[in-house]
Amino acid sequence: MDDAKPFRPEARNPRGFGDRRARDLAAERSILASVSEVYERYGFEALDTPAFEYADALGKFLPDSDRPNEGVFALTDDDDQWMALRYDLTAPLARFAAQNWETLPKPFRRYAYGPVWRNEKPGPGRFREFIQCDADTVGSARPEADAEIIAMAVEGLEAAGLPRGQAVVKINNRKLLNGLLSTAGVGSEGQKLAVLRAVDKLDRLGPDGVRLLLGEGRLDDSGDYTKGAGLGAKGIEAVIAFTAAGRGGRSETLDAIAAAIGGSAEGDEGLAELQAIGVALGGLGVGEDRAVFDPSVVRGLEYYTGPVFEAEALIEDETGKRISFGSVGGGGRYDDLVARFTGERTPATGFSFGVSRLAATLRAANRTPGGEARGPVVVIAFSQDHMAEYFAVASELRAAGIPAEVYLGQSGMKAQMKYADRRRSPFAIMLGEDELAAGEVSIKDLDEGLAASKSLASNELWKETRPGQYAVKRAELVAALKQRLGSRA
RNA sequence: GCCGCCCUAGCUCAGUUGGUUAGAGCGCCAGAUUGUGGCUCUGGAGGUCACCCGUUCGAUCCGGGUGGGCGGUACCA
The missing domain is CATH 3.30.930.10 (Bira Bifunctional Protein; Domain 2)
Incomplete structure (x- = not known):
């Protein structure tokens, strides 16, 4: 029974050494x-x-x-x-x-x-x-x-x-x-x-x-x-x-x-x-x-x-x-x-x-050689029941050379969108019950959504409008993303 | 190495003439909105007031020391 306080080192860099993200x-x-x-x-x-x-x-x-x-x-x-x-x-x-x-x-x-x-x-x-x-x-x-x-x-x-x-x-x-x-x-x-x-x-x-x-x-x-x-x-x-x-x-x-x-x-x-x-x-x-x-x-x-x-x-x-x-x-x-x-x-x-x-x-000088670091496409995890389907989507994207991941945290959809935003992801992919039933998948273009949000004052409108969001046939997902990524450059 | 200034929440900083419960803005988390990142509103978490020793009935505040940061200076093969 050691009731001494456990040693807690301070998390910090050695002086003059920096982390590079x-x-x-x-x-x-x-x-x-x-x-x-x-x-x-x-x-x-x-x-x-x-x-x-x-x-x-x-x-x-x-x-x-x-x-x-x-x-x-x-x-x-x-x-x-x-x-x-x-x-x-x-x-x-x-x-x-x-x-x-x-x-x-x-x-x-x-x-x-x-x-x-x-x-x-x-x-x-x-x-x-x-x-x-x-x-x-x-x-x-x-x-x-x-x-x-x-x-x-x-x-x-x-x-x-x-x-x-x-x-x-x-x-x-x-x-x-x-x-x-x-x-x-x-x-x-x-x-x-x-x-x-x-x-x-x-x-x-x-x-x-x-x-x-x-x-x-x-x-x-x-x-x-x-x-x-x-x-x-x-x-x-x-x-x-x-x-x-x-x-x-x-x-x-x-x-x-x-x-x-x-x-x-x-x-x-x-x-x-x-x-x-x-x-x-x-x-x-x-x-x-x-x-x-x-x-x-x-x-x-x-x-x-x-x-x-x-x-x-x-x-x-x-x-x-x-x-x-x-x-x-x-x-x-x-x-x-x-x-x-x-x-x-x-x-x-x-x-x-x-x-x-x-x-x-x-x-x-506010210049970034090498361009901005973008995150992967994030596949939203709606429900435990369809994890296999989410991973199938991620695999397809990866095979096509598009960085992608399935959200693996425990949080709800709102937090998942926030996660994608913070990762600087270009797209979030949504495959909920609605999409699955329709044989579709929803693509949310996060950059486009952000740009559109500037003219939307209320949250209700923002949610209703779903700026930057499109539904495509499940089979056409990779082609659609490739096209959008290509036109961005 | 030497000299000076500084150290209060994750960040930027208020504050306490030494007294019970240490604050703000930003950020973070959550809710309003049970399938949507921004905006707005509401709530919450988060602090041994750098550390140690001393003075004191009592120290985040005063004194000393240590560590760290910043600036100057020296050194830089």
Whole structure:
């Protein structure tokens, strides 16, 4: 006799993890299908890798501690090996490429999609589990490989529902800022990193805030002090001038960048790469309104070694306010990632769509990629005596490719109609005593009924009129429904 | 991680200067309408006032702690 209160766990999601219902899944699948189709059209082969990797294969690992770096979800398996959920699709690709390099066709072109996990603080458009759709070329150092990746990003955006003018891919090159900093006498990697972080905040803090972060440091609104990069006044202005070098056209921007970075071997290399990317983009038919050079783009991931890309949505909500949960995709060149495993420098470049964020952005703009999720045709269950007949109807519909179900709850007809309504069913099928006697079946078109109800004030009239309801011969049910479904489209 | 604000019904929020029975709108369920989703009307269910500890005769309210949410900031391989 245990009279202790039974433990009742609270039914809730882990923080940053969300349930996705039919309409969310339809949107996601639609984006995945259209982007995958673009990737395949460009000749990229599909690959899936496991959710888990050994933690050391994912990169950051603290050898002096038995815990992998925060930011990933990690655990040890039975053999005390540290495993971590993948935080993107690029690191697993690097592992796969290194492992199978001998037998792969080179350059290796592959795309992949699936969930990735990050143990970070969630926010709007920022999840701890989200879907990426990624394409990479491993084994080509040519800027044309980068250009092709960018072209796919542009086409993918369009296929996913962001046509010309509603999204833009911004392109930069890490080598430019590196060259500039070398010329300015900034040697240490730590200082360079601090500069990158500062520039990354340009959109949020503005040039003056970034100036503080490039110099001594900045005190923010919450009273927190952030130590700066420690650049001198000349260095600060050189960096700011560089980030402001974006112009309308790609070649004008290149000229402005060239003037801003001064001369350095690394900077010139980066400039030449961008130039070649620009030429290739022209050949690929990617207009200057869809892919631009933008020196203010940074990207957080440290593994990028050259060109970096970022996709941004340019759409507004009803009030004309720009919708932004951050970038909807990003990528770049990472020439050292495979070398972590093989010791051999292997050039690689790629781009990932943040499918979940893209879906969230489109939803915020009241757009539903993949269309509305509709429920099945619902066969009303009038009486226990005729259940077999109801199931026969459902089977006929299913055989004809029409999603259908018999109501299996305990409630009366009114509740069954309500159920069909809530399922967003297109039709309810009624086979009561009257219909059975007449050899007929009643079809209620729920959309039509709803539309008609707007002009009916009283419930009596609504019931009498039975808007959207038709009787057909029992044998003609499937044909009649097919016709109605077809004319709807 | 750090700083600030917040936590009352499924949701959005009132309210109690510390006192018996905590409210609204929306949503949900049911009836009016025994074979009809909408509209209308009527009724109903639903709350350990986030949790724990303290102060008090008495705490949803005051104090402390914990957890969660939001925002800022840091980090983001």
